[in-house]
Amino acid sequence: MHGNHTSCQRKDESVFSDPTYNVSVLFGKRDEPLLLACARQLIEHISGSGSARSLMISLGLKDHSQATMKYIVSTIIENRLW
Template identity: 45%
Template sequence: MNIDQNVASSTPNFPVSQLNFSLEIKGNKTEIIISSYEDHVMVIATQIGAMGTILHASLSGVSKPLVLSLGLKDHSAGTLKGIVSAVIDKRLW
């Protein structure tokens, strides 16, 4: 898994904090966008250039629910672990 530092960018806090970067996971270029809104965090991970399946998750005691969009060619556990690892490394919350 290699993060392309040339593609990584972040935007100021207004209107929303956002980080965009790409990495290769199991041979597929994966674009990841992390946006931290006032009331939730949104993560878009795509290998197909589209949003794909959208999921909503929240836990007791966590202040911001997660909205997750996965547009993947490869739905294997290795791909999902790579995405989770990259998001945790780059998190905005």
């Protein structure tokens, strides 16, 4: 099992542009695009719900499949775990 720690922040935006996000792996495998996509989707949803919080995600998964990532994202969003 591998663990990843990912940091996600919403960058300051101007009135004339869409928000931008900084998603980076702090510790763990950096070549896991699905983990980065999962983190980005979560920070976009959290930010879109009105929260200005940053996000730290720590995952230790055996299965890094797309189905697993979709399940994680949908469960967090459904239960509003922020």
